[in-house]
């Protein structure tokens with residue numbers, strides 16, 4: 031990151047950081063990694079980091095519209111990429127006023143965007159252009175917004191192929207699904223039944239004036255986003271951060287004490303923790319990415335729970351000791367199209383062909399795991415995808431290939447946000463190995 035002279039508590043500073051994050055996503059870097067790099071190179075205090083992060087996520091949620099507006103006002107690509115990012119972040123902010131949630135006055139956004147450009151040697155030459163583009167938007171707002179609303183990627187903030195595919199997979203509900211993916215996600219916690227109960231935890235929150243509601247058997251939604259180390263009881267392992275739909279995995283596994291259980295795609299260990307909170311089982315937690323395995327260890331350590339951690343490929347038997355499992359959780363890699371409200375960059379990073387590629391990998395993983403299952407054992411197949419090729423079609427083809435008995439499970443859960451039900455879009459299919 032270029033060293034710049036901007037006040038860390040200014041909007042110009044946040045705009046400058048967010049512009050770099052948006053530019054990095056344009057180069058194919060995932061937003062969390064982009065932010066980590068930016069934070070590593072700046073010496074911003076936590077509050078300034080929080081502001082950059084908020085603005086980056088906010089901008090990614092509106093980037094389709096912002097790019098469409100920018101394209102309408104420029105005749106050639108805006109370069110360098112950070113300048114493009116700065117204009118998109120500023121346009122995301124000023125164009126939102128139209129929708130009734132202004133966060134800053136138009137004047138402040140224009141002034142601070144020009145200040146950010148002027149402070150950066152890579153953009154200083156273009157500060158007049160930043161001023162001109164943003165002022166033109168303010169003058170011609172109605173016409174420009176009307177034109178942007180006519181383009182589906184600007185209206186919905188997804189790539190065209192994504193919108194077309196959603197419409198064809200869900201002809202009745204595609205608009206609600208796309209809207210749900212643009213909403214800010216809730217902060218949902220899983221209460222650790224080994225340490226407390228949902229009622230006692232809600233009482234503890236109320237005593238500290240923290241507003242929260244129950245959204246599942248063990249799930250509690252906080253009314254306000256809160257850094258994890260400030261969540262009451264988090265450091266003591268009373269709760270973990272986990273979406274309410276993800277909290278269905280452990281109960282579906284129908285666990286009993288003494289079982290041998292495999293979590294085959296385990297990192298960062300969210301579902302592993304829930305499995306161990308639910309019963310005294312022997313858990314093997316496997317992941318093929320060595321750098322992600324320590325995350326499982328960290329999560330289990332905080333919960334004071336233990337598993338055997340392995341780095342290995344779930345589509346191979348190299349790591350297996352040959353002893354069958356009573357239960358297998360296969361939370362396979364997927365496009366993550368069901369969790370885009372938490373990761374608004376994913377839709378822009380994915381390519382159309384990724385689904386076919388990932389579905390082929392998952393099929394291989396599922397077929398391989400099936401042979402490791404005890405007779406009468408159960409395998410739970412999970413994805414956080416909304417694409418049928420990765421979920422229902424995959425489950426149906428797997429059942430036929432392996433003669434697997436399908437047991438009741440939720441199937442495709444669509445992303446939802448209401449007072450009582452607020453969860454991501456996950457898919458669940460449960461299979462039993464019946465012996466004839």
Ligand SMILES: C[S@@+](CC[C@H](N)C(=O)[O-])C[C@H]1O[C@@H](n2cnc3c(N)ncnc32)[C@H](O)[C@@H]1O
Pocket residue numbers: 276294295296297298299300301302316317318319322342343344345361362363364395
């Ligand atoms: C959806 S995430 C799992 C989330 C995890 N179950 C949880 O609840 O925290 C998928 C994981 O699968 C891992 N993975 C991808 N391909 C794999 C493979 N062939 N074998 C094992 N793990 C794999 C990824 O590294 C990633 O950590």
